[in-house]
Amino acid sequence: MEIKEKESVVVRFSGDSGDGMQLAGNIFSTVSATVGNSISTFPDYPADIRAPQGSLTGVSGFQVHIGAEQVYTPGDLCDVLVAMNAAALKTQYRYAKPDAAIIIDTDSFGPKDLEKAQFQTEDYLGEMGIDPDRVIACPLTSMVKDCLADSGMDAKSVSKCRNMFALGLVCWLFDRDLNVAFNFLREKFAKKPEIAEANIKVIQAGYDYGHNTHSSVANVYRVETKNKVPGRYMDITGNKATAYGFIAAAEKAGLKLYLGSYPITPATDVLHELSKHKSLGVITVQCEDEIAGCASAVGASFAGALAVTSTSGPGICLKSEAMNLAVIMELPLVVLDVQRGGPATGLPTKSEQTDLLQALFGRNGESPMPVVAAASPTDCFEMAFAASKMALEHMTPVILMTDAYVANGSAAFKLPNLSEYPAINPPYVPEELKGSWTPYMRNAEGVRYWAVPGREGFEHILGGLEKDDKTGAISTNPENHDLMTRKRQAKIAAIPVPDLEVLGDKDDAELLIVGFGGTYGHLHAAMDELRAQGKKVALAHFRYINPLPANTADVLRRYPKVVVAEQNMGQLAGWLRMKVDGFVPQQYNEVKGQPFKVAELVAAFGPLLTSPKGEGQKS
């Protein structure tokens, strides 16, 4: 047996939607994170959750990337592929590296299974050109049945434990401590200890199987840990981190948290998560549609809550009128857009960055709204907190953009200490203004004061009609409208945002890579790889998109070549060209609904650069 030392390894669990691949993947990432490996995960769901068992459209995957040092993405291709049935092997093999180890359950490769997976012959490995030496072919289903024969469990429950056998086998391949997995299961099934013990038995059996038959496998992997950041960690998905960010911000601001929402993939988990936490006083209202989700949040904001509405692109279309109401009434509101593939219903479970211009401009009238975007699953926490703070302190709706990829992906999250986060101070109208206050009076930052209903002496009427700057009464005066438009614009423009950070060869890069939001990990990994080849490359990644960081033009003009890479047809590039005079970047655009592939980015960016010896092509 050979033990392979690796810097990082990617494992992809795949099977039917009901095969519990996500749970297996989650446990494996937790077990790895516990030894200090860096982790990044990505679930790849089928759009069709009712697809027949064993069919090609019903395959779901869960990819886990573990690394000795920081990993930024779930990885392009996997080193180990678990395929629980023939359909999984057929559809998922393209995500495997040429030398990947492949684990299959031979019990799920019968004639019927092969037919459903559209194999032509019984030699499925040959058909796919897979070297049998790389395959760990085990009668997984029968072994699980044997293992649980005395458990008294019914056939269906037994079959649900198959994922744990695969997990045990993978744990053996990576020399993982099973106790962590056992504890995880005992906690998860605390109310059903017999289920926990059955799962544990199966994991052990899978592990032992690997151990006993290792001669048939090429290698065991070992991923050591470097650069540990000490601390307490948990595994968190982007959507959960977003929900946590809102909870943290509401607590920091001393406000109730209100969520008005309507279910939509891939944003629904935020509604699910917040609905659990009534013991923190969180109010969630599942509304009749997205219009009501946003409108009710505007009502809650008026009433003095930290108001949030969560959705994906199609829901943003429906919310835009009520968002605009919050713009003109100058009330705080956070609108979460977990982007998915569009237009219309598009690719509901897939990821894109195609809503950027909708977020910036998709409303009638001059309607400036701050737009921020989260760069990674854990960054969702930071940006949800930042968006809430911005909304509350500047009395404006704010759009927080994430995407299916960061929302469903997970990473190790160092438990935040709220006392280290900045205070949130909404501009409540000072008591001494009683008698002289009118609704559109502004503080030094140009922000309208907030008079929450219940305070005597500050009764006022807001609304969707333009108001007089001084009196707050309805006004169609042309000068006043022009003035109010400018004031709303200036208020947003004046919101302070952190400077754009440049990573990599910030002093002498030949090429600056520019991106925003959820592509951060892939762009960072591509930069690292190009630098490892000796090229001079830097990365500037936007999390604050409106207003743009003050040093934006500076950074964009500093480097000889700039490529804006995004999962749309050039929306950020267009926005930057509008905002930075004379800026004409190269563009890398892709709308496949899948995360970028680092290798493809490297292949695309490489030719933009001269070779390290200086004899490459001139541009």
Place this chain on the structure above:
Amino acid sequence: MEQAHVTSSPSPLGGSRWGAADFKKGQPRWCPGCGDHFFLASLHKAMAEIGVAPSQTAVISGIGCSSRLPHYMATYGMNTIHGRAAAIATGCKVANPNLTVWQVSGDGDGLAIGGNHFIHANRRNINLNMILLNNRIYGLTKGQYSPTSPRGFVSKSSPYGTVEDPFRPAELCFGARGHFFARAVATDAPGTVEILKAAYNHKGSSVCEILQNCVIFNNGTHDAVYSKEGRAKNAIYLRHGEKMLFGENNEYGIVQEGFNIKPVKLGEDGYTEADVLVHDAKCEDNTLQLKLAEMEWPVALGVIRDVEAPTYDDCVWSQIEEVKAAKKYHNFAELLETNDIWEVK
């Protein structure tokens, strides 16, 4: 958060410390003679009698002539966007249940573009006082038919008459499992004040249909009941527990006939006062209440249905209290500890 909750509910002595003038603001811009003027005066009066402070009151409307109303209120309020008043009021009430929330819409605002929110607010039974100013026309946009215009109605957008049937607001309210429905004529101040107070006292969503005349685009639509004399002849005031008598000298009554009800003249066809039905607004089953609400003659006024049921906002808050008591985490730091945590040393 600094917030001064100074005054609140009605004074314990029974009287109110507020007069109608305390709720009044500005100069209404409606056309002279518009039914909205009359309704506004009754609303001011009702609020004064109810006695909730202006600072504890929010009036939330959509868009339309009728939705201008909040601008004439010295309370908190919003004149929002077309059709969304009920949804916005929902968020406001749920987030701050201490506020008394009035939601004001026209027939277009409430039943066309906002129909979805109207039914769901009723279904959820949110403690909102929902006013529907029904002039059977789109006033603000200068005279198109509305979802309450009768079939064949001629308007600018239906020069040959409409080819669709109208909603009957009570039917929609009941179909959505609404628990309170009342009706008044805008020009009938005592009748309007009475139902507004009943709506306030009802816990849950309370729909008040106000028959309002648009003098410009649909003049005369409620003529049969718009004057005192007309109401004496053509309307019946329903009061819980009282016999359903009407007419200038109470010479008519409502009686049951098979599964239906019908108006009869007492003394004719052998009907006597003993046959006349007693109004039961509190009856859970809305069959009879619906029949009353849909009578074309006489037009039923007053509180037609008023049934107690758990309100959404109360339930949201009591659930929060229950979960608080049941769960061990009550702040963000404690929430973090509910996860699987590992330590990297």
